[in-house]
Amino acid sequence: MAMVSSSNPDPDTEGENTTPNTSSEGEGYNGPHVCLLKFAGDAAAGAVMGSIFGFGSGLVKRKGFKGSLGEGGSSAKTFAILSGVHSLVVCYLKKLRGKDDVINAGVAGCITGLALSMPGSPQALMQSCLTFGAFSFIIEGLNKRQAAIALPLSNARSLKQAQTSPVQGSVMVSKPLGC
Numbered sequence: 001m002a003m004v005s006s007s008n009p010d011p012d013t014e015g016e017n018t019t020p021n022t023s024s025e026g027e028g029y030n031g032p033h034v035c036l037l038k039f040a041g042d043a044a045a046g047a048v049m050g051s052i053f054g055f056g057s058g059l060v061k062r063k064g065f066k067g068s069l070g071e072g073g074s075s076a077k078t079f080a081i082l083s084g085v086h087s088l089v090v091c092y093l094k095k096l097r098g099k100d101d102v103i104n105a106g107v108a109g110c111i112t113g114l115a116l117s118m119p120g121s122p123q124a125l126m127q128s129c130l131t132f133g134a135f136s137f138i139i140e141g142l143n144k145r146q147a148a149i150a151l152p153l154s155n156a157r158s159l160k161q162a163q164t165s166p167v168q169g170s171v172m173v174s175k176p177l178g179c
Contacts, residue, residue, distance in 0.1 A: 034091070035088055035091035035092055035095070036088070038087050038088070038091050039084050039085075039087055039088040039091070040084070042083045042084050042086075042087035042088075043080040043081075043083060043084025043087075044080070045083060046076075046079035046080045046081075046082060046083030046084060047076040047077070047079060047080035048076070049079055049083075050072075050075040050076040050077070050078055050079025050080060051072040051073065051075060051076035051079075052072070053072075053075055053079070054068075054071040054072035054073065054074060054075025054076060055068045055069065055071065055072035055075075056068075057071055057075065058070070058071035058072060078116065081112075081115055081116055082112055082116060085108075085111060085112045085115045086108045086109065086111075086112045086136070087108075089104075089107065089108035089111045089112070090104050090105065090108045093107060093108065101140075101144070102137050102140045102141045102144060103137075104140075105136040105137055105139070105140035106133045106134070106136055106137035106140070107133065108136060109132040109133040109134070109135060109136025109137065110129040110130070110132060110133035110136075111129075112132050112136070113125075113128035113129045113130075113131060113132030113133065114128060114129050116128060116132070
């Protein structure tokens with residue numbers, strides 16, 4: 001049986017990928033065309049989802065097949081604008097600010113709201129900007145906290161060792177009253 005020596009000095013991380021990931025979003029080469037490609041992809045995905053939801057909504061409202069197709073087209077346009085503009089603004093803000101945080105989502109939500117209600121009164125534009133911006137800010141804030149729920153592998157190992165090791169001290173437990 002042949003033994004292969006490892007250059008990794010830490011035996012606990014043997015076989016694990018310890019090199020940093022440089023291909024994640026926001027790192028590596030991100031020319032301006034990357035944001036435009038994300039915009040196109042997200043707008044297309046939004047259009048598909050919008051058409052499905054709109055078509056289903058038309059069927060539920062009993063508008064018939066032709067009415068449902070019209071409803072699907074209208075929803076496809078709205079969803080395409082919503083998802084495309086939001087992803088484009090988030091991508092450019094991430095490049096501009098160098099951060100991926102809730103402020104980017106809030107600003108992107110505001111601009112998305114402006115794009116959706118563009119031929120409107122200044123009051124409608126302001127309301128749409130504030131509503132979409134606040135909603136995006138809150139949702140992104142809730143999503144950013146999800147990482148704290150996961151238990152890192154190193155903590156899981158130490159927790160497992162603590163559970164399997166004998167108790168160092170004994171604890172006195174009394175019986176409940178009335179027994």
